[in-house]
Amino acid sequence: MKGFSEFRMPQAVFYGNGSLTKLGEQAAQLGKKALIISDKIMVQVGNVKKCQELLGEAGVIHFGYFEVNSEPTDNHVSEALAVCLEQQCDVLVAIGGGSCMDAAKAVSVLATNGGYIGDYMGGKKAVEQEPIPVIAIPTTAGTGSEVTSVTVITNTKDDIKMMVKHPCLIPAIAIVDPVLTYSTPPNVTAATGVDALCHAIEAYISRLAQPLTDNLALSAIELIIKNLRGAYINGEDKEARGKMALASMQAGIAFTNASVTLVHGMSRPIGALFHVPHGISNAMLLPAVLEFTKESALKRLAVIGSILRPDLKALSMEELADVTIDEIKQLCTDINIPNMKTYGLDEEKFNQVASKMAVDALASGSPSNNPRVPSQEEIVELYHKCFVYDFSVCETVIK
Incomplete structure (x- = not known):
């Protein structure tokens, strides 16, 4: 900072x-x-x-x-x-x-x-x-x-x-x-909720993070992980809806001051070329991008893990970072976030434009805020990984 x-x-x-x-x-x-x-x-x-x-x-x-x-x-x-x-x-x-x-x-x-x-x-x-x-x-x-x-x-x-x-x-x-x-349908609740989660996590791990944004981002992450399922299952769950609205606003303030990172950089080209709703394309990318970034953001991902699972805070930083990623993967599974193949993207076209999307992602500037700044080739590899990503495979056993 x-x-x-x-x-x-x-x-x-x-x-x-x-x-x-x-x-x-x-x-x-x-x-x-x-x-x-x-x-x-x-x-x-x-x-x-x-x-x-x-x-x-x-x-x-x-x-x-x-x-x-x-x-x-x-x-x-x-x-x-x-x-x-x-x-x-x-x-x-x-x-x-x-x-x-x-x-x-x-x-x-x-x-x-x-x-x-x-x-x-x-x-x-x-x-x-x-x-x-x-x-x-x-x-x-x-x-x-x-x-x-x-x-x-x-x-x-x-x-x-x-x-x-x-x-x-x-x-x-x-x-x-x-x-x-309250009237937001479940699929939109899921997409926008994970979008807010991306904002909060990216703001927290961003190279431009600061103390004020850290507090807002961590609060938003905890609120989203604990309330998005409830809002998804029951749209009129007033407590869950209220906390999600608060979390979304907190995450917005956090990222507008600390910026987003690699997820958003990679997400925008998918939306532009395949017209995938922004929140869904973010969700498709988030776990794999965090795995790519993990070693360069170990401490911060561990902090998130200790907040989400205080019962596991005695684990090592690397284990807690894995807990964070697995909690996110479990959330995506529970709210039926698909990978790109399941969503129905044209794989042949996707492969043809992957390099262009990588160029566009880097040009957006957001990837430069990531703790681990990727090359164009690494972004292309991530796109291919995310296309068939399996959210159900976790590194830790979450109970």
């Missing part, structure tokens, strides 16, 4: 059952015209209507763009931006999963700074004007996008997931109401 650290998060976070009711009041403080950015599922389940009602009660004029899907693209961004500019909106409300929030973040920057969202990758184009403020309302417990400085948008021309990171992308307000996650 360098001599000093930087730590950022939203201006305000409202967490807990019923916190959605703060939307109107907060939006009215930020602007007069709101654009709600969401998807058709949120319209169907009534969450968009709730937002419209709360904004209306607060006297905030509102418009909507509801065409975002599970993988936000530059087309979604340009379409939403057109509505925003035409209606002269001065506040954005993003409700849904990470895709909706990421799209809103991109719109917020482009509305005041112009250009194409890819122009801002790696700081190539400076953000000179203050973006439109975003109120982010997650309906899944996973991405943590409501508290992060990152947006990931697919470039539809080149099939590349563009990651843009900038402090101005942190939403002004995060409203984390666990009640909104």
Whole structure:
């Protein structure tokens, strides 16, 4: 860790059952015209209507763009931006999963700074004007996008997931109401839950980790391991849902300040080329990547193992690191995370593009934060290993 650290998060976070009711009041403080950015599922389940009602009660004029899907693209961004500019909106409300929030973040920057969202990758184009403020309302417990400085948008021309990171992308307000996650189906609960687990673990082992992020990451890891199964089995388990929503937010704050590592670097190309939901592709990679990384992150993986299994804390560091990996593999097994072959990816195509994916993964910058920085060839090997990975094979006997 360098001599000093930087730590950022939203201006305000409202967490807990019923916190959605703060939307109107907060939006009215930020602007007069709101654009709600969401998807058709949120319209169907009534969450968009709730937002419209709360904004209306607060006297905030509102418009909507509801065409975002599970993988936000530059087309979604340009379409939403057109509505925003035409209606002269001065506040954005993003409700849904990470895709909706990421799209809103991109719109917020482009509305005041112009250009194409890819122009801002790696700081190539400076953000000179203050973006439109975003109120982010997650309906899944996973991405943590409501508290992060990152947006990931697919470039539809080149099939590349563009990651843009900038402090101005942190939403002004995060409203984390666990009640909104109750309707999340089991498969999405599993995918987003493991996404949050990846955020927390990667933030903890990252070369950019710091004391504040360590505390949040370890808390999130413990909460997720202990509550994701319950949320998966029973979507209306209020205690499990509440703790998962909290863990997702904690993990989001942790990784936006400490960064993600190799899992996310390898995951984005899979999503871009095969349209696998982000959380699932992360889950497919996590155990194998931790095995690859283990010797370079032994102490930290051992700390996680001792927290997850305090009854085994007398084991050696290497054994505790194995406990950590095996606990994760057992969790993936219990919530039915498939490997890439079982999921149905085209193996021939996968093999053909593995080298391109490895190049794209390294270009994202995330692998350089990993305790063990891989070569392109090592990433290709990991892709092949993960394609047929067996989550049920454990190094330790977990009872």
